Amino acid sequence: MENTMKQRLDSILSRDAELGELMMSPEVLGDHRLMAKYGKEQASLIGTVEAYREYLDAENFYNQAVEVAQTETEAELVELAEMEMEEYKEKMDTLVESLRLLLIPRNPADNYDAIIEIRGAAGGDEGNIFAGDLYRMYTRYAESLGYKYEVIEASEAESGGYALISFVVKGQEPYRHFKFESGAHRVQRVPKTETQGRIHTSTATVLVMADVEDEGFEIDVNDLEIDTMRSSGAGGQHVNKTDSAVRIVHKPTGISVKCQDGRSQHDNRDKAMRLISARVFEHHQQKLEEEKNVNRQSKIGKGDRSEKIRTYNYPQNRVTDHRIGLTLQKLDIIMEGKLDEIVDALLAEEQREILENGGL
Secondary structure (H helix, E strand, O other): OOHHHHHHHHHHHHHHHHHHHHOOOHHHHOOHHHHHHHHHHHHHHHHHHHHHHHHHHHHHHHHHHHHHHHHOOOHHHHHHHHHHHHHHHHHHHHHHHHHHHHOOOOOHHHHOEEEEEEEEOOOOHHHHHHHHHHHHHHHHHHHHOOOEEEEEEEEEOOOOOEEEEEEEEEOOOHHHHHHHHOEEEEEEEOOOOOOOOOOEEEEEEEEEEEEOOOOOOOOOHHHEEEEEEOOOOOOHHHHHHOOOEEEEEEOOOOEEEEEOOOOOHHHHHHHHHHHHHHHHHHHHHHHHHHHHOOOOOOOOOOOOOOOEEEEEEOOOOEEEEOOOOEEEOOHHHHOOOOOHHHHHHHHHHHHHHHHHOOOO
Protein backbone atom coordinates (compact mmCIF):
# COMPACT_ATOMS: atom_id res chain seq x y z
CA MET A 1 0.00 0.00 0.00
CA GLU A 2 1.28 3.46 -0.94
CA ASN A 3 2.25 5.80 1.92
CA THR A 4 -0.22 8.50 0.84
CA MET A 5 -3.09 6.00 0.88
CA LYS A 6 -2.00 4.67 4.28
CA GLN A 7 -1.82 8.21 5.69
CA ARG A 8 -5.38 8.93 4.51
CA LEU A 9 -6.65 5.71 6.07
CA ASP A 10 -4.81 6.38 9.34
CA SER A 11 -6.45 9.81 9.52
CA ILE A 12 -9.89 8.23 8.94
CA LEU A 13 -9.18 5.73 11.72
CA SER A 14 -8.22 8.63 14.03
CA ARG A 15 -11.35 10.58 13.09
CA ASP A 16 -13.52 7.55 13.84
CA ALA A 17 -11.98 7.29 17.32
CA GLU A 18 -12.37 11.05 17.82
CA LEU A 19 -16.05 10.90 16.87
CA GLY A 20 -16.58 8.06 19.33
CA GLU A 21 -15.17 10.24 22.12
CA LEU A 22 -17.10 13.32 21.04
CA MET A 23 -20.39 11.42 21.07
CA MET A 24 -19.77 10.40 24.69
CA SER A 25 -19.12 13.98 25.82
CA PRO A 26 -21.83 15.77 27.86
CA GLU A 27 -21.92 18.68 25.39
CA VAL A 28 -22.81 16.44 22.46
CA LEU A 29 -25.11 14.12 24.45
CA GLY A 30 -27.16 17.20 25.33
CA ASP A 31 -27.39 18.45 21.73
CA HIS A 32 -29.51 16.13 19.56
CA ARG A 33 -28.59 17.91 16.32
CA LEU A 34 -24.86 17.63 16.98
CA MET A 35 -25.33 14.02 18.08
CA ALA A 36 -27.15 13.22 14.83
CA LYS A 37 -24.50 15.02 12.78
CA TYR A 38 -21.57 13.16 14.38
CA GLY A 39 -23.51 9.90 14.28
CA LYS A 40 -24.05 10.23 10.54
CA GLU A 41 -20.41 11.12 9.96
CA GLN A 42 -19.24 8.09 11.92
CA ALA A 43 -21.69 5.83 10.11
CA SER A 44 -20.34 7.07 6.77
CA LEU A 45 -16.84 5.92 7.81
CA ILE A 46 -17.85 2.41 8.94
CA GLY A 47 -17.17 0.66 5.62
CA THR A 48 -13.72 2.21 5.24
CA VAL A 49 -12.76 1.70 8.89
CA GLU A 50 -13.79 -1.99 8.88
CA ALA A 51 -11.98 -2.69 5.59
CA TYR A 52 -8.82 -0.94 6.80
CA ARG A 53 -8.83 -2.82 10.11
CA GLU A 54 -9.23 -6.05 8.16
CA TYR A 55 -6.27 -5.01 6.00
CA LEU A 56 -4.13 -4.24 9.08
CA ASP A 57 -4.95 -7.68 10.54
CA ALA A 58 -4.00 -9.37 7.25
CA GLU A 59 -0.79 -7.33 7.10
CA ASN A 60 0.08 -8.37 10.66
CA PHE A 61 -0.44 -12.07 9.87
CA TYR A 62 1.52 -11.68 6.64
CA ASN A 63 4.49 -10.15 8.51
CA GLN A 64 4.38 -12.97 11.05
CA ALA A 65 4.44 -15.55 8.26
CA VAL A 66 7.39 -13.74 6.62
CA GLU A 67 9.30 -13.86 9.89
CA VAL A 68 8.64 -17.61 10.28
CA ALA A 69 9.70 -18.29 6.68
CA GLN A 70 12.94 -16.38 7.18
CA THR A 71 13.91 -17.80 10.58
CA GLU A 72 12.50 -21.33 10.72
CA THR A 73 14.78 -24.22 9.77
CA GLU A 74 12.17 -26.97 9.55
CA ALA A 75 11.10 -27.40 5.91
CA GLU A 76 7.43 -28.17 6.64
CA LEU A 77 7.01 -25.04 8.77
CA VAL A 78 8.71 -22.91 6.12
CA GLU A 79 6.37 -24.31 3.45
CA LEU A 80 3.33 -23.64 5.66
CA ALA A 81 4.52 -20.08 6.31
CA GLU A 82 5.00 -19.46 2.58
CA MET A 83 1.46 -20.69 1.90
CA GLU A 84 0.16 -18.27 4.53
CA MET A 85 2.22 -15.45 3.00
CA GLU A 86 0.58 -16.09 -0.38
CA GLU A 87 -2.90 -16.25 1.18
CA TYR A 88 -2.55 -13.03 3.15
CA LYS A 89 -0.83 -11.20 0.26
CA GLU A 90 -3.79 -12.02 -1.98
CA LYS A 91 -6.22 -10.84 0.72
CA MET A 92 -4.25 -7.59 1.20
CA ASP A 93 -4.27 -6.89 -2.56
CA THR A 94 -8.05 -7.42 -2.69
CA LEU A 95 -8.61 -5.12 0.29
CA VAL A 96 -6.38 -2.41 -1.19
CA GLU A 97 -8.57 -2.32 -4.32
CA SER A 98 -11.71 -2.13 -2.16
CA LEU A 99 -10.19 0.66 -0.07
CA ARG A 100 -9.18 2.55 -3.19
CA LEU A 101 -12.86 2.68 -4.21
CA LEU A 102 -13.95 3.60 -0.69
CA LEU A 103 -11.53 6.54 -0.73
CA ILE A 104 -13.03 8.05 -3.88
CA PRO A 105 -14.23 11.55 -2.86
CA ARG A 106 -17.96 11.73 -2.28
CA ASN A 107 -20.39 14.57 -2.58
CA PRO A 108 -20.44 16.07 0.95
CA ALA A 109 -24.25 16.12 0.76
CA ASP A 110 -24.49 12.33 0.23
CA ASN A 111 -25.01 11.71 3.93
CA TYR A 112 -27.88 14.22 4.26
CA ASP A 113 -31.54 13.31 4.44
CA ALA A 114 -33.32 13.81 1.12
CA ILE A 115 -36.30 16.01 0.31
CA ILE A 116 -38.10 14.69 -2.76
CA GLU A 117 -40.64 16.73 -4.69
CA ILE A 118 -42.77 15.10 -7.39
CA ARG A 119 -45.10 17.01 -9.73
CA GLY A 120 -47.52 15.76 -12.35
CA ALA A 121 -46.47 17.41 -15.61
CA ALA A 122 -47.44 16.75 -19.24
CA GLY A 123 -50.45 14.51 -19.76
CA GLY A 124 -52.99 16.06 -17.40
CA ASP A 125 -54.68 13.47 -15.20
CA GLU A 126 -52.34 10.70 -16.32
CA GLY A 127 -49.29 12.83 -15.37
CA ASN A 128 -50.71 13.24 -11.86
CA ILE A 129 -51.51 9.54 -11.56
CA PHE A 130 -47.94 8.73 -12.61
CA ALA A 131 -46.63 11.18 -9.96
CA GLY A 132 -48.53 9.05 -7.43
CA ASP A 133 -46.96 5.88 -8.86
CA LEU A 134 -43.47 7.39 -8.50
CA TYR A 135 -44.23 8.40 -4.90
CA ARG A 136 -45.24 4.81 -4.12
CA MET A 137 -42.11 3.46 -5.86
CA TYR A 138 -39.80 5.79 -3.93
CA THR A 139 -41.38 5.15 -0.54
CA ARG A 140 -41.12 1.38 -1.07
CA TYR A 141 -37.48 1.78 -2.07
CA ALA A 142 -36.89 3.91 1.05
CA GLU A 143 -38.48 1.20 3.22
CA SER A 144 -36.29 -1.48 1.63
CA LEU A 145 -33.23 0.52 2.72
CA GLY A 146 -34.55 0.91 6.25
CA TYR A 147 -35.33 4.62 5.83
CA LYS A 148 -38.23 6.54 7.35
CA TYR A 149 -40.20 9.12 5.37
CA GLU A 150 -42.58 11.95 6.19
CA VAL A 151 -44.85 13.95 3.88
CA ILE A 152 -44.14 17.68 3.93
CA GLU A 153 -46.63 18.94 1.39
CA ALA A 154 -49.28 17.23 -0.75
CA SER A 155 -51.83 18.34 -3.32
CA GLU A 156 -53.96 15.37 -4.33
CA ALA A 157 -55.43 15.28 -7.83
CA GLU A 158 -59.15 14.60 -8.33
CA SER A 159 -58.45 11.77 -10.77
CA GLY A 160 -55.90 10.15 -8.44
CA GLY A 161 -52.23 10.67 -7.75
CA TYR A 162 -50.77 14.08 -7.02
CA ALA A 163 -50.39 17.42 -8.70
CA LEU A 164 -47.58 17.87 -6.17
CA ILE A 165 -46.17 15.85 -3.31
CA SER A 166 -42.99 16.50 -1.36
CA PHE A 167 -41.60 14.33 1.41
CA VAL A 168 -38.41 13.91 3.40
CA VAL A 169 -36.53 10.60 3.57
CA LYS A 170 -34.48 10.10 6.73
CA GLY A 171 -31.70 7.65 7.51
CA GLN A 172 -28.11 6.81 6.58
CA GLU A 173 -27.17 8.41 3.22
CA PRO A 174 -30.66 8.94 1.75
CA TYR A 175 -29.47 11.75 -0.54
CA ARG A 176 -26.78 9.46 -2.00
CA HIS A 177 -29.42 6.90 -3.00
CA PHE A 178 -32.00 9.36 -4.37
CA LYS A 179 -29.93 12.21 -5.86
CA PHE A 180 -29.97 10.79 -9.40
CA GLU A 181 -33.79 10.88 -9.56
CA SER A 182 -34.03 14.61 -10.33
CA GLY A 183 -35.39 15.24 -13.81
CA ALA A 184 -38.32 14.39 -16.07
CA HIS A 185 -39.73 10.85 -15.88
CA ARG A 186 -41.73 9.74 -18.91
CA VAL A 187 -44.41 7.03 -18.83
CA GLN A 188 -45.85 5.23 -21.85
CA ARG A 189 -49.04 3.26 -21.19
CA VAL A 190 -52.76 3.01 -21.88
CA PRO A 191 -54.61 5.26 -19.40
CA LYS A 192 -57.62 3.77 -17.59
CA THR A 193 -59.82 6.40 -19.26
CA GLU A 194 -58.66 5.41 -22.77
CA THR A 195 -61.47 3.41 -24.44
CA GLN A 196 -59.66 2.49 -27.65
CA GLY A 197 -56.51 1.08 -26.05
CA ARG A 198 -54.13 3.74 -27.38
CA ILE A 199 -50.80 4.27 -25.65
CA HIS A 200 -50.31 7.76 -24.22
CA THR A 201 -47.10 9.45 -23.16
CA SER A 202 -47.16 11.50 -19.96
CA THR A 203 -44.53 12.91 -17.63
CA ALA A 204 -43.90 13.72 -14.01
CA THR A 205 -40.96 15.76 -12.77
CA VAL A 206 -38.84 14.95 -9.74
CA LEU A 207 -36.57 17.23 -7.75
CA VAL A 208 -34.33 15.76 -5.06
CA MET A 209 -32.73 18.15 -2.56
CA ALA A 210 -30.41 17.66 0.39
CA ASP A 211 -32.18 18.35 3.67
CA VAL A 212 -29.74 20.79 5.28
CA GLU A 213 -31.90 21.69 8.29
CA ASP A 214 -29.64 19.83 10.74
CA GLU A 215 -26.40 20.27 8.82
CA GLY A 216 -25.29 23.78 9.75
CA PHE A 217 -26.47 25.48 6.53
CA GLU A 218 -28.17 28.69 7.58
CA ILE A 219 -30.10 31.31 5.64
CA ASP A 220 -29.93 34.94 6.71
CA VAL A 221 -33.42 35.70 8.05
CA ASN A 222 -33.07 39.23 6.68
CA ASP A 223 -33.14 37.67 3.20
CA LEU A 224 -36.53 36.08 3.85
CA GLU A 225 -40.01 37.48 3.33
CA ILE A 226 -42.51 35.49 5.40
CA ASP A 227 -46.28 35.80 4.92
CA THR A 228 -49.22 33.99 6.47
CA MET A 229 -52.52 33.50 4.65
CA ARG A 230 -55.61 31.36 4.58
CA SER A 231 -55.11 27.91 3.14
CA SER A 232 -56.74 27.14 -0.18
CA GLY A 233 -58.36 23.93 -1.37
CA ALA A 234 -59.94 21.18 0.69
CA GLY A 235 -59.50 21.40 4.41
CA GLY A 236 -62.84 21.96 6.10
CA GLN A 237 -63.98 24.76 8.39
CA HIS A 238 -60.60 25.03 10.16
CA VAL A 239 -58.96 26.20 6.94
CA ASN A 240 -61.55 28.91 6.38
CA LYS A 241 -61.16 30.43 9.84
CA THR A 242 -57.40 30.55 10.37
CA ASP A 243 -54.42 32.05 8.58
CA SER A 244 -52.48 28.80 8.81
CA ALA A 245 -50.71 28.74 5.42
CA VAL A 246 -47.16 30.07 5.31
CA ARG A 247 -45.29 31.39 2.29
CA ILE A 248 -41.58 32.20 2.41
CA VAL A 249 -39.64 34.00 -0.33
CA HIS A 250 -35.83 34.07 -0.43
CA LYS A 251 -35.34 37.55 -1.86
CA PRO A 252 -31.79 37.20 -3.30
CA THR A 253 -32.76 34.19 -5.47
CA GLY A 254 -36.51 34.67 -5.80
CA ILE A 255 -37.07 31.10 -4.60
CA SER A 256 -40.40 30.69 -2.82
CA VAL A 257 -42.29 27.97 -0.98
CA LYS A 258 -45.78 27.67 0.43
CA CYS A 259 -46.93 25.13 3.01
CA GLN A 260 -50.55 24.76 4.07
CA ASP A 261 -51.07 21.09 4.90
CA GLY A 262 -49.62 21.15 8.41
CA ARG A 263 -51.70 20.95 11.57
CA SER A 264 -50.94 24.55 12.53
CA GLN A 265 -49.26 27.72 11.37
CA HIS A 266 -46.21 26.76 13.44
CA ASP A 267 -46.08 23.35 11.73
CA ASN A 268 -46.40 24.95 8.28
CA ARG A 269 -43.69 27.49 9.12
CA ASP A 270 -41.28 24.71 10.18
CA LYS A 271 -41.93 22.79 6.97
CA ALA A 272 -41.60 25.93 4.84
CA MET A 273 -38.26 26.78 6.47
CA ARG A 274 -37.06 23.25 5.80
CA LEU A 275 -38.05 23.50 2.14
CA ILE A 276 -36.63 26.98 1.55
CA SER A 277 -33.31 25.96 3.13
CA ALA A 278 -33.13 22.88 0.89
CA ARG A 279 -34.02 24.81 -2.26
CA VAL A 280 -31.54 27.61 -1.62
CA PHE A 281 -28.82 25.06 -0.83
CA GLU A 282 -29.69 23.20 -4.06
CA HIS A 283 -29.49 26.49 -5.98
CA HIS A 284 -26.00 27.19 -4.62
CA GLN A 285 -24.87 23.61 -5.31
CA GLN A 286 -26.07 23.77 -8.92
CA LYS A 287 -24.16 27.00 -9.47
CA LEU A 288 -21.01 25.37 -8.11
CA GLU A 289 -21.58 22.33 -10.34
CA GLU A 290 -22.06 24.53 -13.40
CA GLU A 291 -18.78 26.33 -12.71
CA LYS A 292 -17.00 23.00 -12.17
CA ASN A 293 -18.47 21.44 -15.31
CA VAL A 294 -17.52 24.25 -17.70
CA ASN A 295 -14.85 22.05 -19.27
CA ARG A 296 -16.49 18.66 -18.78
CA GLN A 297 -19.98 17.25 -19.14
CA SER A 298 -21.27 14.71 -16.65
CA LYS A 299 -23.16 11.84 -18.27
CA ILE A 300 -25.50 11.58 -15.30
CA GLY A 301 -26.36 15.27 -15.58
CA LYS A 302 -26.99 18.08 -13.15
CA GLY A 303 -30.51 17.14 -12.10
CA ASP A 304 -32.25 19.74 -14.26
CA ARG A 305 -36.00 19.24 -13.89
CA SER A 306 -36.44 19.56 -17.68
CA GLU A 307 -33.88 16.86 -18.45
CA LYS A 308 -35.57 13.62 -19.55
CA ILE A 309 -33.81 10.95 -17.53
CA ARG A 310 -35.96 7.82 -17.67
CA THR A 311 -38.79 6.19 -19.62
CA TYR A 312 -41.24 3.66 -18.13
CA ASN A 313 -42.85 1.62 -20.93
CA TYR A 314 -45.71 -0.47 -19.54
CA PRO A 315 -46.71 -2.45 -22.67
CA GLN A 316 -43.15 -3.81 -22.97
CA ASN A 317 -42.50 -3.97 -19.20
CA ARG A 318 -39.37 -1.89 -19.90
CA VAL A 319 -37.47 0.83 -18.06
CA THR A 320 -34.72 2.83 -19.78
CA ASP A 321 -32.38 5.24 -18.05
CA HIS A 322 -31.27 7.49 -20.90
CA ARG A 323 -28.22 8.91 -19.12
CA ILE A 324 -26.29 5.65 -18.98
CA GLY A 325 -28.12 3.67 -21.67
CA LEU A 326 -29.43 1.12 -19.17
CA THR A 327 -32.54 -0.84 -20.23
CA LEU A 328 -34.23 -3.38 -17.96
CA GLN A 329 -37.19 -5.59 -18.87
CA LYS A 330 -38.56 -5.57 -15.34
CA LEU A 331 -40.77 -2.51 -14.98
CA ASP A 332 -43.23 -4.38 -12.75
CA ILE A 333 -40.45 -5.17 -10.24
CA ILE A 334 -38.96 -1.66 -10.34
CA MET A 335 -42.32 0.00 -9.69
CA GLU A 336 -42.48 -2.06 -6.49
CA GLY A 337 -39.46 -0.12 -5.24
CA LYS A 338 -36.69 -2.47 -6.43
CA LEU A 339 -34.49 0.37 -7.69
CA ASP A 340 -31.15 -1.06 -6.55
CA GLU A 341 -29.95 -2.14 -10.01
CA ILE A 342 -30.54 1.31 -11.49
CA VAL A 343 -29.11 3.22 -8.52
CA ASP A 344 -26.04 0.95 -8.33
CA ALA A 345 -25.35 1.53 -12.04
CA LEU A 346 -25.64 5.31 -11.59
CA LEU A 347 -23.35 5.25 -8.54
CA ALA A 348 -20.80 3.22 -10.55
CA GLU A 349 -20.94 5.80 -13.35
CA GLU A 350 -20.44 8.58 -10.81
CA GLN A 351 -17.37 6.79 -9.44
CA ARG A 352 -15.99 6.33 -12.95
CA GLU A 353 -16.44 10.04 -13.70
CA ILE A 354 -14.78 11.07 -10.44
CA LEU A 355 -11.77 8.82 -11.11
CA GLU A 356 -11.56 10.07 -14.70
CA ASN A 357 -11.60 13.70 -13.61
CA GLY A 358 -9.28 13.31 -10.63
CA GLY A 359 -11.83 13.94 -7.86
CA LEU A 360 -14.99 15.89 -7.17
